Each structure stands twice: as structure tokens, then as C-alpha cells.
Amino acid sequence: MKNKLRLKSISRIDTHDTHGWYVRVKYFDKQYRKFFSDNKYGNKLSALVEAKKYRDEVEQSIGKPRTDRMVTTTNRRNRTGIVGVRRREFPAFEVQASISPRKIKKILVPITDGNEQAAFEEACRIRQRLLERSYQDEDRIDF
Secondary structure (H helix, E strand, C coil): CCCCCCCEEEEEEEEECCEEEEEEEEEEEEEEEEEEEEHEEECHHHHHHHHHHHHHHHHHHCCCCCCCCCCCCCCCCCCCCCEEEEEECCCEEEEEEEEEEEEEEEEEECCCCCCCCHHHHHHHHHHHHHHHHHCCCCCCCCC
């Protein structure tokens, strides 16, 4: 049976001999992981409460915003220098933005007539518009 409860950074593990919640928090190049066993904490709900507490404490200690959206940070493989805009192998830039919780929007901006700079600038404008639209009704989060 698939887990219907959706918690960012927390997964349920139920195998024949392992039952509990697995927390994975990743921010920039660091990753924090911890398993919360149902046995150790008495029951499924108590283990979940501890897992959520741990996730929130880790996010606060490393400065990660508490949100259900995907938090995009710098990546050493991104050569454009702009978070959410990357150069694809085929002649295009890919724009990526979290437009709502658990929903990512990707748009390809083709490089036409060999004008890579114009395509890059258009990709940056598209990403900015996506972020502005998605955060209209919420407090804006700047990274």
C-alpha cells in the first residue's frame, strides 16, 4: 500500500523487518540523514513526531527555509551561474522553477542562429517571471 501522507524530506520505510521514518535533508552540498524506528519510539506516530522535529531542527540549524516547495541552491555542475537555468548539451537552456509545493515547471529555451547570449537572457527572464507568479500570494523567498 502506497503511503498517502506526503511530508517533505521524510519517507516511510516498511519492509519485512524494518519499520520507521527516514529523514533526508539536503542543502547546498551537505546532506543529513537519520532513521526513526517505530520500535525505538514506541509506535508509528511517535516516530513520525520525532522525525518531523529532527527535520525542522536540522533545517533551522543550517539555514534552510521551512517550506513544502523544492529549495534550489547553487550547484557546482551549473556553469551558468544562475540558479534554475542550465545549459543543455543540445542547443538550448533549461529553465526550472518550483511553481507550487511539489510541482516543478521546466521550460526549454532554444538557442537560435547561434545567439547563445540572447537565449540565456530570455531563460533568465522566464525564470524570474515564473518565480514572481508563483510567489504572488505568498511571502517572497529570495535565495
